[in-house]
Amino acid sequence: MTHTPRRSPATPADAGRSRPVGVETESGIARIAVDLLGGDEAPAVVVDGALRAVCDDPDLHLLLVGPTRAAGALIDALDPAQRDRITVRPTHSVVEMADDPSAARAETTVRAAVAAVRAGYADAVVSAGSTGATVTAAALGLGRWPDVRRPALAAALPAVSGTVVLLDVGGSLEPNPATLARHAALGAAYAAVAHGVAAPRVGLLSVGTEAGKGDRARRLTDPVLSAAALPGEARYVGLVEGYDVCLGTRADVVVTDGFTGNVLLKAVEGAYAMAGGTPPGGGAPRAAALLGVAGTVVVCHGAARADDIASGIALAARLWRRDATERVAALLAENRTDRTTDTEVRTS
Amino acid sequence: MTHTPRRSPATPADAGRSRPVGVETESGIARIAVDLLGGDEAPAVVVDGALRAVCDDPDLHLLLVGPTRAAGALIDALDPAQRDRITVRPTHSVVEMADDPSAARAETTVRAAVAAVRAGYADAVVSAGSTGATVTAAALGLGRWPDVRRPALAAALPAVSGTVVLLDVGGSLEPNPATLARHAALGAAYAAVAHGVAAPRVGLLSVGTEAGKGDRARRLTDPVLSAAALPGEARYVGLVEGYDVCLGTRADVVVTDGFTGNVLLKAVEGAYAMAGGTPPGGGAPRAAALLGVAGTVVVCHGAARADDIASGIALAARLWRRDATERVAALLAENRTDRTTDTEVRTS
Known part of the structure; x- marks a missing residue:
């Protein structure tokens, strides 16, 4: 069973509504934005990991966010049919392979990856860059859930x-x-x-x-x-x-x-x-889900190897296919209602 | 090579002087005070563990601190030659096998075990009781080293x-x-x-x-x-x-x-x-050395099994035979002297 590509919610206020809660699928197209410059050995290991993920999962589409040269290396390694599943969002031209992917530049790519999800070009974000930068980018770009000050x-x-x-x-x-x-x-x-x-x-x-x-x-x-x-x-x-x-x-x-x-x-x-x-x-x-933001975000270990990146991408795809973010949000929303009642009972 | 039993220092002020620094032996008699009531499943697992330790190490002498009935169970399981290596320090009569070895009672036994080391009846203490109680008993009974407020x-x-x-x-x-x-x-x-x-x-x-x-x-x-x-x-x-x-x-x-x-x-x-x-x-x-007190103290995990107790006793014996406590104290004393010099150099 496959789905046509879906648009993610355009604004945080719309988050959690793009699919009916309770729908659970383990297949279907998943469009994952990958931060090519995140991680200690980016972009090389990220390119390798993304390549493995594409080969492992025929319903996986990737939006590569980073230098076009790095994205090109990945595309060249794919056969023509697989290439149709790759899209590239080039970062601004000062970031090139020859440049050192410093923290500030990686923050640019993770922000662009989050923006792509917000704008509906991808369903989830995967980054092995600085955890702090990813959390900040996700919280600002996708919004936090009610009552969540610090995502986990x-x-x-x-x-x-x-x-x-x-x-x-x-x-x-x-x-x-x-x-x-x-x-x-x-x-x-x-x-x-x-x-x-x-x-x-x-x-x-x-x-x-x-x-x-x-x-x-x-x-x-x-x-x-x-x-x-x-x-x-x-x-x-x-x-x-x-x-x-x-x-x-x-x-x-x-x-x-x-x-x-x-x-x-x-x-x-x-x-x-x-x-x-x-x-x-x-x-x-070596990959963890970021909980508390209105979107699907997976953070890989900074020292991720190619198979860790591939696992992180697979995790993001699985969470998206399970509607995990929306269903978790729905469970928490029910709980907020229950909690109000509990408080009233307790104060009586 | 064996040693005749030695007396431990009688007061904290004497600690660190009972053997010349630098003497290293891996054999020789070691007299270990064992807290029979320390641990979640004391005295049963402590008795089993002590029994294994005695059988494993022919130069090990034990001072069993706790109810005479528990100590008797251990002694009965030994052959007559091995029994010569066991001494018992009964705790006061209210603590019996039938009683629940509560924290307060276990604290009594660990204090008595520490007191036995201080008085020269044993070379080291092993307890699987409350870590806090053991640290306190050791700090009060044996004294802390200079500059150590909290033993580790x-x-x-x-x-x-x-x-x-x-x-x-x-x-x-x-x-x-x-x-x-x-x-x-x-x-x-x-x-x-x-x-x-x-x-x-x-x-x-x-x-x-x-x-x-x-x-x-x-x-x-x-x-x-x-x-x-x-x-x-x-x-x-x-x-x-x-x-x-x-x-x-x-x-x-x-x-x-x-x-x-x-x-x-x-x-x-x-x-x-x-x-x-x-x-x-x-x-x-599942056994750790307590550092910073003027004596050899080993703390076993509260959920210690018999082999953990035996390992803890073996560790205490090994540390005693290596003069570990005194040699660690000597290294730290040298360091204190060095540090004063360093400070003077730095302020110039």
Whole structure:
């Protein structure tokens, strides 16, 4: 089953309405804007990764955002039929292959990629550039959801039992308890929509499971999460520990600050290297979904290799085909309604 | 080669003087005080672990601190020759096997174990009880080293390249930059003494390696570490990332706050479970050395199994036989002298 290309919403106010909620497809054309200059070894690895993604997925269309020379290298490597699935949005002429793709220039390409989604030329953005620049570009260009001040990066880790959504993995290094509670809701809705977890169990990462364990931030956040209404059938299961991120027995969603989440995700990747390679169930992801903005945005690791870029593009396509962003937004909107009721009941 | 039993220093003021610095032995009698009531499944797993340790090491003597009934179970399982290596220090009569080993009671046993070291009846303490209670008992009972306000728990992780000392893994959840710098010095001296690293490379755990990466605590600590004089040939290599804890290619010592260190250590343990078991080079340790107190203290994971307890006892014996505590103290004392000189040079 294939779809004709769709236009994304033109303004943030329209976001979340371009498809009826609940429609779920795993196929169909997905048009992904790829930031050619994002990442430590851009554009070379991004070109390689994009090439793999195009070859792997016959319904994938790419909008390459960056220097025409880099885009040309990719196009030359494709056969004529595949080339029809590539569009190029050249960045302004000062950025060339010979130039060093500095942070400022990469920010230009990620902003252009976000603008392309906003204008309806692509369905999702993938960048391996600076996380901060991508988050800022997405928040400004696509808009944030109601009640979301700080978008979160969510990584899905294959675990001994199921999949664990870990967030934040680097978007917001020092969140306050309200932000962590908001991220818990985002992560729960994402686990339900993107990973099909019927009633996600949400845990707060700490150094022990007994109430009161942890630093000041955890001690303040635990009661806030206990009192929070989570979307759908999600429930807060209390404090969890480092093991739980790879075991999945106690929680489907593990919430933490972006500093801890980032070092933990990379420590797991290091542990797999020490253990001799990626486990059969899958390794630590190098692509994360940005939650809380009105669009589909995937952030790849700055040190992404070509297969990481290809995975990031595949993730963006899968999220788009599942209507993940809109369905997560819808779950959160329902939850806001519920929460108002809860508050009224509680104050009586 | 064996030694006759030695007396530990009777007072904190005497600590660090019971053996000439530089003497290194891997054998000899080691007398370890074991807290029978520390740990989630104490005394059963502690008794099992102590039994394994005694059978594994013919030069190991144990001072069992706790209920006589639990100690009796261990003694009954030994043959008569082995029994000569066991001493019991009964806790007061209200603590019995039938009683629930609550935190308050376990604190009593760890205090008694520390007191036994201080009085010269044992060379080192091992407890799987509350980390906070053990740190407090050790700091009060044995004394802290000069300039150490908060002792650190150091875990040694087998890595792809060598061994990485990670600290703190739970002693001090919210250290300030001065404490992190002190822990860097403790970790460097420990890596040199306990793991024979000639010129330890010390890294500060963060979310990227470029200067300025990280949360406020890291941004404040990085310049403090850059300016700090580290003991011996140790040097600060700047920011490192989560991978580095299991890779060991960039740093031999990774410094972080106790919250992050604790969740990271447990995440690595979870990753090894996901990867199918302990890597050939060794898994995530469940015993950590307490650095900064004038004595040899090993803290085992609260959820320690019998083999974790046995590993903790073996670690304590190894540290004692290497004179680790005294040699670390001596390296730090040299460093204090050097640092004064450095300051004078810098102000000129």
